[in-house]
Amino acid sequence: DAGVTQSPTHLIKTRGQQVTLRCSPKSGHDTVSWYQQALGQGPQFIFQYYEEEERQRGNFPDRFSGHQFPNYSSELNVNALLLGDSALYLCASSLDLGPQHFGDGTRLSIL
Amino acid sequence: KNQVEQSPQSLIILEGKNCTLQCNYTVSPFSNLRWYKQDTGRGPVSLTIMTFSENTKSNGRYTATLDADTKQSSLHITASQLSDSASYICVVSEGSGGSYIPTFGRGTSLIVHP
Numbered sequence: 001d002a003g004v005t006q007s008p009t010h011l012i013k014t015r016g017q018q019v020t021l022r023c024s025p026k027s028g029h030d031t032v033s034w035y036q037q038a039l040g041q042g043p044q045f046i047f048q049y050y051e052e053e054e055r056q057r058g059n060f061p062d063r064f065s066g067h068q069f070p071n072y073s074s075e076l077n078v079n080a081l082l083l084g085d086s087a088l089y090l091c092a093s094s095l096d097l098g099p100q101h102f103g104d105g106t107r108l109s110i111l
Numbered sequence: 112k113n114q115v116e117q118s119p120q121s122l123i124i125l126e127g128k129n130c131t132l133q134c135n136y137t138v139s140p141f142s143n144l145r146w147y148k149q150d151t152g153r154g155p156v157s158l159t160i161m162t163f164s165e166n167t168k169s170n171g172r173y174t175a176t177l178d179a180d181t182k183q184s185s186l187h188i189t190a191s192q193l194s195d196s197a198s199y200i201c202v203v204s205e206g207s208g209g210s211y212i213p214t215f216g217r218g219t220s221l222i223v224h225p
Contacts, residue, residue, distance in 0.1 A: 004154070035215075042115075042200055042215030043155070056212055090154055102154030
């Protein structure tokens with residue numbers, strides 16, 4: 001039984017570019033949450049998707065957007081990348097509001 | 112503003128010893144509190160979850176306590192092992208009626224030496 005899988009594992013972009021990160025939830029889960037974790041910090045909640053809609057959103061600008069597909073997988077899109085967007089991006093899946101299972105993240109570096 | 116403060120920031124102990132990590136929060140309204148273990152380069156793994164009515168929860172050598180009146184939680188690790196070396200993160204969620212907004216602490220970095 002595969003857990004939460006994220007791709008790619010590492011990514012390097014330059015300022016102003018756009019990036020798309022992908023997440024496949026654990027089998028049986030229908031809810032996907034995205035987090036940003038800067039080095040040495042705890043994860044910050046970006047948003048949560050349920051039934052293909054954004055259900056909750058943290059304090060992140062509109063440059064951060066997402067999507068959930070009918071198979072419950074999800075994408076995180078970030079436009080107009082800034083140096084400060086360099087971080088580990090974590091995806092977590094759950095069955096509705098149940099316990100979350102995290103993937104190992106995508107390490108995004110902005111040059 | 113919702114906040115979760117953890118202490119100590121880092122901790123070094125010898126294998127076999129016990130330790131206690133602290134978490135203070137100001138999240139309101141309170142929904143639940145979770146402790147996660149995060150190994151370097153990996154995603155967090157849930158250890159315990161407690162709601163308002165629970166004041167203790169165990170998972171093997173890990174025991175979490177919650178005092179909802181003082182808004183404090185602790186994670187006690189018994190008979191530490193080298194594999195316990197990791198960051199331990201306290202997460203408090205606010206909301207009710209299906210709402211879910213989590214606030215993460217910065218974590219306590221634990222190093223267990225042989």
